[in-house]
Amino acid sequence: MVTTDTTRVTNGSNGTAADPGYAERKNRGRLQEIAAGKWFPPVVDHQLEREEPVLTVKNFCLWYGKAQALFDVSMKVPKSKVTALIGPSGCGKSTLLRSVNRLNDLVDSVRISGEMNLYEDSIYAKGVDVIELRKRMGMVAQKPNPFPMSIYENVIYPLRIDGVRDRRILDEVCETSLRGAALWDEAKDRLHQSALGLSGGQQQRLCVARAIASEPEMLLMDEPCSALDPIATGKIEDLIDQLRGEYTILIVTHNMQQAARVSDYTAFMYLGQLVEYGATASLFKKPQLKETEDYISGRFG
Numbered sequence: 268m269v270t271t272d273t274t275r276v277t278n279g280s281n282g283t284a285a286d287p288g289y290a291e292r293k294n295r296g297r298l299q300e301i302a303a304g305k306w307f308p309p310v311v312d313h314q315l316e317r318e319e320p321v322l323t324v325k326n327f328c329l330w331y332g333k334a335q336a337l338f339d340v341s342m343k344v345p346k347s348k349v350t351a352l353i354g355p356s357g358c359g360k361s362t363l364l365r366s367v368n369r370l371n372d373l374v375d376s377v378r379i380s381g382e383m384n385l386y387e388d389s390i391y392a393k394g395v396d397v398i399e400l401r402k403r404m405g406m407v408a409q410k411p412n413p414f415p416m417s418i419y420e421n422v423i424y425p426l427r428i429d430g431v432r433d434r435r436i437l438d439e440v441c442e443t444s445l446r447g448a449a450l451w452d453e454a455k456d457r458l459h460q461s462a463l464g465l466s467g468g469q470q471q472r473l474c475v476a477r478a479i480a481s482e483p484e485m486l487l488m489d490e491p492c493s494a495l496d497p498i499a500t501g502k503i504e505d506l507i508d509q510l511r512g513e514y515t516i517l518i519v520t521h522n523m524q525q526a527a528r529v530s531d532y533t534a535f536m537y538l539g540q541l542v543e544y545g546a547t548a549s550l551f552k553k554p555q556l557k558e559t560e561d562y563i564s565g566r567f568g
């Protein structure tokens with residue numbers, strides 16, 4: 268799966284006056300330059316250096332067939348924090364998220380280069396057991412996707428496939444996970460009824476319960492509120508807030524207010540490049556780049 272490719276967009280000039288194109292380009296914004304094929308190193312907040320990384324992404328590139336979707340993305344996702352990926356539609360947020368648990372392996376045309384590590388373990392090294400890897404990361408999709416079985420069986424599903432049979436353990440994990448996903452009170456009297464009878468928002472919290480049942484090292488959330496109404500969205504945001512500190516969460520969101528509300532760190536992406544990455548409070552109040560400011564203030568995208 269890991270390939271190297273010499274056609275990827277290279278770093279280009281360093282933007283000094285010695286660069287012959289500099290005079291012509293100096294008045295153009297960074298985003299136009301990116302659209303024209305130039306690569307820039309991301310602007311990263313020093314605060315991230317003080318965090319312990321769970322996921323380290325290094326010079327990661329991804330192609331769908333001939334079309335490159337990610338360009339030399341390097342970032343560290345800190346432990347026990349919520350990190351949001353934001354950026355205009357098509358900038359590669361979901362592609363990056365799905366690369367973390369190798370869901371993109373399911374797309375035939377995908378090629379990658381670069382590295383990703385979960386702690387010290389390479390995600391793309393030869394011989395990695397992808398099933399085992401995915402067990403280390405819980406995934407919550409855009410649309411709630413409970414299995415057509417009871418609430419109880421949905422939650423303990425990861426343990427069932429691991430062969431756990433001890434009823435006491437299964438009951439305990441079911442309750443802890445449902446409590447952790449703020450669904451216990453609503454579900455405790457109907458544990459053996461179909462999960463499909465839950466509302467959309469409850470189903471999404473059930474999916475969070477299933478994702479945390481195996482105590483993953485990371486939770487990946489791909490626009491988890493996009494199919495939910497504002498009340499259900501608020502409950503998921505409250506839930507993310509509760510999970511903060513205990514879980515390392517990487518979340519894709521279209522909604523900048525949501526990123527500002529729920530995340531500790533925010534990564535702004537544009538056309539497959541990581542542009543600016545920093546503490547959410549400062550990125551939203553005083554971003555280092557004018558381009559980030561333009562995006563978060565709605566001046567483009």
Ligand SMILES: Nc1ncnc2c1ncn2[C@@H]1O[C@H](COP(=O)(O)OP(=O)(O)OP(=O)(O)O)[C@@H](O)[C@H]1O
Pocket residue numbers: 331336354355356357358359360361362363374521
């Ligand atoms: N399975 C696929 N096959 C081919 N191209 C794809 C595939 N999935 C995504 N792409 C392309 O990769 C680029 C990044 O898409 P991606 O879905 O990761 O962006 P996004 O930022 O998550 O967008 P959105 O916010 O609209 O969900 C886009 O140009 C998209 O068309």
